[in-house]
Amino acid sequence: MSSEYASCVFCGEFVLHIPGWASDVPSYRLMRATWQEEHAFVVGSLHFSCLRASPAREEFAAEFAGIATGHGREITFQAAGGTQTLVQPGLGYVEEIFRGDECAVHRSDTRDSWLVQEHAGPWYVLDRPQMEAIAQGKPPRLDPGVERIVLPGEPMADLADATLTELLDGLGVTDRYPGLAAGEPEYEFWKYFAPKRVLEYAVIATPPLPTEAAAFLRDYAPGYQPIDFDALEGDELRG
Ligand SMILES: [Zn+2]
Structure with missing residues (x-):
């Protein structure tokens, strides 16, 4: 698998980061691939549709939830002929406020953020802007800002004028983004650095939250x- 551009850890195809349809797992998260025989770590980008379709989705979800809903934990694994111990950082979404048939919602105990x-x-x-939008009956738009990504090959000639649909078609990964139109993505081309095939772009979209969520x-x-x-500190003192 090439590390030169973002290829999906499941299907190996190019991942264009679109909020709600794709994401990545950074190396510092120390997320274990618990479904593999020799516990490896998950590092890289993924299409959410590939995760949903993967036989490893439950193990992935459990390991991700273990990281997301805690404040960090010690993990041990076998490597280099011995037992290694590392501290896996947590994301702090500790308070479960909803659990349904399809999903769970957790709230952070240190900031206004929900998972x-x-x-x-x-x-x-x-985060707070999305929760305020929901409170006002508006869709929770996700705006991750400008992304920089290395394209896997020479792009179409009219890249600067391409729509998101055309871009995904050109990259051959349209089918990895099912239901994307419902997220009303707003795509903006920023720049393309041809020598290194670096594309700068931005996409704002409404995530496909499960209906129950x-x-x-x-x-x-x-x-x-x-x-x-202030109250948070006081609560901690009061225990
Ligand atoms: Zn994929």
């Missing part, structure tokens, strides 16, 4: 209390 995770693996981070959040969002950091 919706499908039992099949894919996850969506909602969307319904829960519609009820929850208008009444949520933002984290009060």
